Amino acid sequence: MTQINRILAFGTFALLNAVSYSAHALPSCVSATSDSDGDGYGWENNSSCLVVASSGASSGGSQLPGCQSANSDTDGDGFGWENGASCLVGGGIISNDDAQSSGTPSCVSSASDSDGDGYGWENSTTCLVTASTGQISDDAGSATSNGIADDAGSSTSNGVLQDDGSNTTNNGSTNNSSTNNGGSFTSGTGGGAVISSSSLTTVASETVSVSSAGGDLFSTRQVGDFQLMQNAWRAWRAADGYDWNQSIYTNNNGTPVGWSYDWGPGVPGASGRASDDYYVRSYPELIYGIKDEFRTSASKSEIGFPVRVDTMPVVQIDYSYSAPQYGAARPVDASVNSAYPNGTTINGERNVAVESFFYESDNGVCDDSLAVTRNNGSNHVYEVMVWLDSGAERLPAAARDFVTNVTLRGDDYKVYTKGSDPRYIAFVAQNPTTAGTIYWNDFIDWSRLNAHRVSELFGARSNSVQIQDSWCVANIIVGTEIFWGAGNFDLYDWTITQRQP
Numbered sequence: 001m002t003q004i005n006r007i008l009a010f011g012t013f014a015l016l017n018a019v020s021y022s023a024h025a026l027p028s029c030v031s032a033t034s035d036s037d038g039d040g041y042g043w044e045n046n047s048s049c050l051v052v053a054s055s056g057a058s059s060g061g062s063q064l065p066g067c068q069s070a071n072s073d074t075d076g077d078g079f080g081w082e083n084g085a086s087c088l089v090g091g092g093i094i095s096n097d098d099a100q101s102s103g104t105p106s107c108v109s110s111a112s113d114s115d116g117d118g119y120g121w122e123n124s125t126t127c128l129v130t131a132s133t134g135q136i137s138d139d140a141g142s143a144t145s146n147g148i149a150d151d152a153g154s155s156t157s158n159g160v161l162q163d164d165g166s167n168t169t170n171n172g173s174t175n176n177s178s179t180n181n182g183g184s185f186t187s188g189t190g191g192g193a194v195i196s197s198s199s200l201t202t203v204a205s206e207t208v209s210v211s212s213a214g215g216d217l218f219s220t221r222q223v224g225d226f227q228l229m230q231n232a233w234r235a236w237r238a239a240d241g242y243d244w245n246q247s248i249y250t251n252n253n254g255t256p257v258g259w260s261y262d263w264g265p266g267v268p269g270a271s272g273r274a275s276d277d278y279y280v281r282s283y284p285e286l287i288y289g290i291k292d293e294f295r296t297s298a299s300k301s302e303i304g305f306p307v308r309v310d311t312m313p314v315v316q317i318d319y320s321y322s323a324p325q326y327g328a329a330r331p332v333d334a335s336v337n338s339a340y341p342n343g344t345t346i347n348g349e350r351n352v353a354v355e356s357f358f359y360e361s362d363n364g365v366c367d368d369s370l371a372v373t374r375n376n377g378s379n380h381v382y383e384v385m386v387w388l389d390s391g392a393e394r395l396p397a398a399a400r401d402f403v404t405n406v407t408l409r410g411d412d413y414k415v416y417t418k419g420s421d422p423r424y425i426a427f428v429a430q431n432p433t434t435a436g437t438i439y440w441n442d443f444i445d446w447s448r449l450n451a452h453r454v455s456e457l458f459g460a461r462s463n464s465v466q467i468q469d470s471w472c473v474a475n476i477i478v479g480t481e482i483f484w485g486a487g488n489f490d491l492y493d494w495t496i497t498q499r500q501p
Contacts (some may be wrong), residue, residue: 182406182415182458187445191314191499198225198288198303199495200256207252211245212238220295221250225288226494227297228257231479232282239264248284255490259284259480263348265328266484277349277393277484284489285479288496292373297475299368304498305476306359306366309448310469312441313498315476320435320493323352323389327485332392336399340392348485352389352432354478356444358382358471366472381471382423382464384447386413389432394483396426403460405430408442415446417454419462425451435493440476 201224208219210232217232230248238244242264250257261284266277287297289305300306304313325348332344340346359370360381372379385396395401396416403415406427413427425447444467450457452466476496480489 182404182446182450184407185442185446186409187439187442189314190316190439191501193500195313195498195500196304197495197497198298200224200226200491200493202256203250205249205251207247207249209245209247210235212243219248221248222297223250223257223286225298225303226257227287227291227295229285229287229291229295230259230282231285234279234281237276237279237281239266244281246282246284253490255492256494257286258488258490260488261482262327262486263482263484264486265330280481280483283353283479283481285477286491286494287475287477289473289475289477290368290371291475291477292371296368300366306368306370306472306474308364308366308469309358309444309467309471309473312444312473314501315440316437316497316499317354317440317476318437318493318495318497319388319478319491321352321489321491322434323350323480323487323489325350325485325487327487335392336395337390337392344392346392346485348487349391349393349483350480350485350487351387351391351394352478352480352489353385353387354438354440354476355383355385356440356476357474358384358467359474360468361470361472364470366474370472371474380423382467383425384443385424385426386438386443387426387428388438389434390428391483396428397424400461403454404458406446408446409439411438415454417451417460417462417464422462422464425464444473 203221203223206221208221208230209215210217210219210230212235217230217235219230221228228248228250230246232246235244244261244263246259246261246263248257248259252258261282263281287295289298289303290296297303307313325346327348329345329347332340332342332346335342335344357371358381359366359372359379361367361370361379370379387396397418397420401416401418403417406413406415408427412430414430416426416428418424418426427443447464448467451464453463454460455463478491478494
């Protein structure tokens, strides 16, 4: 994005909310008390309303004064705060002709402009918030507000959140289900020309082991553009006296890479005890990018990571694995996974998880020296995690931290933020498969748009911090968080393809 375009955006653009209020003629509020936060916008009779003279909020029946800058609208509700007073973001809308002359298409939905700078990201390209943004008709022929389908239909605009078909008119903050629904969401398409592709390569067969008897808890082996890591980071949580063991291997038993483990039966329900099953013992993993100061799978010049959030290419991940468990069997006390009814006999608890860590760069450059993770000097700012598979007993956070259900490219996930960590979001696949394709941008972009406002949108317990465009995505990692039991993980295919947006 050029500096000229960015200046144009800040000087002249208006958020869709202001456009929608004029186009749809929001009713005046009956009482100014419905405006609980003093932003000039209330909620009455299950509908938005505008606080005007009739409700005691302004004089002459006119709307609030226009904001000088859209940046004063910090929560994206169409109202800002300037010079000690509320203002309406609505002056100087960029025309469609101006957008076309600049070579930048008009956005379909203002929700794609996650940082409020006048530019969005739709269909894998930059777009400009203009006067036509959001003017998409639903099934009944009326224009939708803010790109969200109204109660006459259930259509969505560019994958923006919708409810599950109920007659809900606000921005997803309520619906007819106690669990809410994040709707269907797709971040762009499969992308354009291939920039790079990294797959598992054939290397010498080797097994590296660690156990209660000793060994390197963090040993690594290089596999092409990837780095295989033991990462038995919480081995001390194993039951006292149990002879635990874990091994990572390359080209063993006909598979490119994998690991085996035996962390013992644990002690169910023993909160606070060293062997409590709720503690993760290890996360053997395959790293792509920078893990920390000491572990980098390949340089930025080779794989393009770390990369700024706002310049991240379209990332496609193709995978195939097997992950049997064969530890000492025991019944589940109470299952959190519908695939495991209460009383089911299980042989261990682990997930199969993909994640990216985000770091903040002092100079805005995402380079090979980016990640600092030790002690209080860490510049880690966020983690997006996706559980491709899960067991019967564990969730990414507490059950009360559930956010919503969301469908990404036809696959269903439950979303969790974490009350104890505002720098985290997790997606849990509800119909796991051992082979498939995921588009990593879908999870990052959904999080960019929603994670910092899930309380308002879905009634969730905890908002996370807002992902910033200037942050750096340091890596893409796949591994298994192991809570207890014995098993192995064999990765047959792990291909990361980067394409132009």
